[in-house]
Amino acid sequence: xxxxTQTPKFQVLKxxxxxxxxCAQDMNHEYMSWYRQDPGMGLRLIxxxxxxxxxxxxxxxxxxxxxxxxxxxxxxxxxxAAPSQTSVYFCASSYRANTxxxxxxxxxxxxx
Amino acid sequence: GDxxxxxxxxxxxxxxAFLTINCTYTATGYPSLFWYVQYPGEGLQLLLKATKAxxxxxxxxxxxxxRKETTSFHLEKGSVQVSDSAVYFCAxxxxxxxxYGKLTFGQGTILTVHP
Numbered sequence: 001x002x003x004x005t006q007t008p009k010f011q012v013l014k015x016x017x018x019x020x021x022x023c024a025q026d027m028n029h030e031y032m033s034w035y036r037q038d039p040g041m042g043l044r045l046i047x048x049x050x051x052x053x054x055x056x057x058x059x060x061x062x063x064x065x066x067x068x069x070x071x072x073x074x075x076x077x078x079x080x081a082a083p084s085q086t087s088v089y090f091c092a093s094s095y096r097a098n099t100x101x102x103x104x105x106x107x108x109x110x111x112x
Numbered sequence: 113g114d115x116x117x118x119x120x121x122x123x124x125x126x127x128x129a130f131l132t133i134n135c136t137y138t139a140t141g142y143p144s145l146f147w148y149v150q151y152p153g154e155g156l157q158l159l160l161k162a163t164k165a166x167x168x169x170x171x172x173x174x175x176x177x178x179r180k181e182t183t184s185f186h187l188e189k190g191s192v193q194v195s196d197s198a199v200y201f202c203a204x205x206x207x208x209x210x211x212y213g214k215l216t217f218g219q220g221t222i223l224t225v226h227p
Binding site for chain 1: 146148155156158201214215218
């Protein structure tokens, strides 16, 4: 059972470049979300989706876009990378919005 | 808004010592409470949960009780092992208000267990 799969695991970008972080889950979960993890700050919600075709902003959405065309996939797009976006990014899914979340392995992103 | 406060780390213990990691929260309504664990280089794994007051979550020898009167969810283990070395996160989900489905995390506590 794959669970939540994120790619890539590591990425280095130059300032101004764009990229997409991939996230897929095979548990038929309705709810998916993206978090960023920064030292001493726990995890903060970037965007979330309650189902295919429905997305909304979390607490730190600026500089990121998402879409949810299928139940399985929830990619995160960085439009124009900035050093402040250097972080570890986690995708999570849950059966419903208020049930426990299952996390991917994370993507460590460095913007230089 | 909702918030979670964990005891500051890092915490360093010898094998077989007793572990307590304090967690308190601020939230309206009746949040569900979680402990997640992150081993080096890995994602977060759910360790245990409690969904209502006085519930006790338990897993792998770890326990935590949802105390609404003290707004706390302290993590305990009677005898830690080297393999318990990891970062531990306390978190809550609040079903109400504008926090729809959002996990609010504490800042994490690094635990190191020496043989």
